[in-house]
Amino acid sequence: MATAEPTTRIEMFPRRDGVLHCEELPVSELVARWGTPLYVYSKNGIRDRYRELAEALAPVPHLIAYSVKANGNLGVLRTLAELGAGADVVSGGELHRARLAGIPGERIVYSGVGKTVNELAAALDAGIYAFNVESEGELCALSDLACTMGTRAPIALRVNPDVETPTPHAYTRTGHAATKFGIAYERARDLYSIAAKMKGITVRGVDVHIGSQIMEVGPFERALARVLDLVHALKQDDIPLEFLDLGGGLGIAYQGEERITGASFASTLLPEILETGLKLVVEPGRFIVGEAGVLLTRVIYVKEGGGKRFVITDAGMNDLLRPSHYSGWHAVEPAVAQGRSMARVDVVGPICETGDFLALDRDMELPKPGELLAIHTVGAYGFSMSSQYNQRPRPAEVLVDGAEATLVRRRENYEEMVAAEML
Ligand code: LLP
Numbered sequence: 001m002a003t004a005e006p007t008t009r010i011e012m013f014p015r016r017d018g019v020l021h022c023e024e025l026p027v028s029e030l031v032a033r034w035g036t037p038l039y040v041y042s043k044n045g046i047r048d049r050y051r052e053l054a055e056a057l058a059p060v061p062h063l064i065a066y067s068v069k070a071n072g073n074l075g076v077l078r079t080l081a082e083l084g085a086g087a088d089v090v091s092g093g094e095l096h097r098a099r100l101a102g103i104p105g106e107r108i109v110y111s112g113v114g115k116t117v118n119e120l121a122a123a124l125d126a127g128i129y130a131f132n133v134e135s136e137g138e139l140c141a142l143s144d145l146a147c148t149m150g151t152r153a154p155i156a157l158r159v160n161p162d163v164e165t166p167t168p169h170a171y172t173r174t175g176h177a178a179t180k181f182g183i184a185y186e187r188a189r190d191l192y193s194i195a196a197k198m199k200g201i202t203v204r205g206v207d208v209h210i211g212s213q214i215m216e217v218g219p220f221e222r223a224l225a226r227v228l229d230l231v232h233a234l235k236q237d238d239i240p241l242e243f244l245d246l247g248g249g250l251g252i253a254y255q256g257e258e259r260i261t262g263a264s265f266a267s268t269l270l271p272e273i274l275e276t277g278l279k280l281v282v283e284p285g286r287f288i289v290g291e292a293g294v295l296l297t298r299v300i301y302v303k304e305g306g307g308k309r310f311v312i313t314d315a316g317m318n319d320l321l322r323p324s325h326y327s328g329w330h331a332v333e334p335a336v337a338q339g340r341s342m343a344r345v346d347v348v349g350p351i352c353e354t355g356d357f358l359a360l361d362r363d364m365e366l367p368k369p370g371e372l373l374a375i376h377t378v379g380a381y382g383f384s385m386s387s388q389y390n391q392r393p394r395p396a397e398v399l400v401d402g403a404e405a406t407l408v409r410r411r412e413n414y415e416e417m418v419a420a421e422m423l
Helices: 027-034 043-057 074-082 092-100 117-125 136-148 185-197 218-236 262-276 286-292 322-326 414-418
Strands: 019-022 038-042 062-067 086-089 108-110 130-133 153-160 201-207 243-245 279-282 293-305 308-313 332-334 342-348 357-365 372-376 396-401 404-409
Touching: 019 027, 019 038, 027 038, 027 293, 027 372, 027 396, 027 404, 038 043, 038 286, 043 062, 043 074, 043 262, 043 279, 043 286, 043 396, 062 108, 074 092, 074 396, 074 404, 086 092, 092 108, 092 117, 117 136, 130 136, 130 201, 130 243, 136 153, 136 185, 136 201, 153 185, 153 218, 185 201, 185 218, 201 218, 201 279, 218 262, 286 293, 322 357, 332 357
Parallel strands: 038 396, 062 086, 062 279, 086 108, 108 130, 130 153, 153 201, 201 243, 243 279, 308 342
Antiparallel strands: 038 293, 293 308, 293 372, 332 372, 342 357, 396 404
């Protein structure tokens, strides 16, 4: 794998005189204004990552369809829309958000195994670039619907390439045959021939997505090889294509490890893609926003028991699910260094579940009640997977641009939390 230095230009969360900042602003100031738990995103960090990838892919015609599921905040989406990003959506709700943030239909691709007729209709109305179709049933439903609506649906088949994809957790591997995702590789060529004859369908591309948090280019190379075989077969079948979608999955550094770079991804994969003359679509989520977010939380109590020391915070698994759901590891540190000695702690939330933790067996400066902790690398799949479990309002979200902070989602209140219910 070719290695190149990440071209990221700004330090998103520098520490100055012991105080954690987001870009130019001390995080303690943000908490003083908006409270905790608080998600804080570095706008320039997001821009940097987008540009890193865009520059690396510049030699081929391409579309960076940001995966909205990673972080669908409108402020984040608007930031990316302004840079020319498209969107990868997987629901009517994500489509709605992407459009609201100003991402035009022609830059949107729609993936997912269970698109409903209403969702398909909304996407047809929006004039999206492509439906990444995941089953024969979906293909037929889409064709029928498009005919009824007097239009044609542009599609790619999402093919399951059946490649091994090492990711940190089994739940985030999607490229092997036994997952629910995509169309069996052996069936794809025939289904393309069927699709090409359907009245409501225009074949436009081929799509794969093999998993998430992939740290090497190898798995992408293996998936690309399978896709290229199919591309050549379709050429023989006189089925013209316009694009090739390699999905998302580029990994990031949770523990300071060497991450995949835009340059290494491009230098390995672009030569073969260039030969096809096809446009490249990618669907990165985590790569763009993951490292650009922290979750700020306040310590409520510190207690000992059973040979353990627990730091109890006002953020829990409802605010950040990754540690308990995927054994995800996130750096945790005091927002303001106190110079105290280190202690081994479990950082846990207020939720009534033993699985409610943010970090286990962590050596850190022992904080005192009232002090702030920062949980790092939570820009992706942080807020977007949060819930109101235990009837806790979800966190507020702030976007920082240099020395300017904007509240991009205010904290929910109890009235809103019951507003849709009837007594
Ligand atoms: N495209 C498709 C079709 C996807 O299913 C996904 C992620 C992406 C793109 C974006 O993948 P990324 O570039 O972000 O790796 N909640 C898990 C990750 C689940 C990923 C689901 N699909 C986590 O927190 O690790």
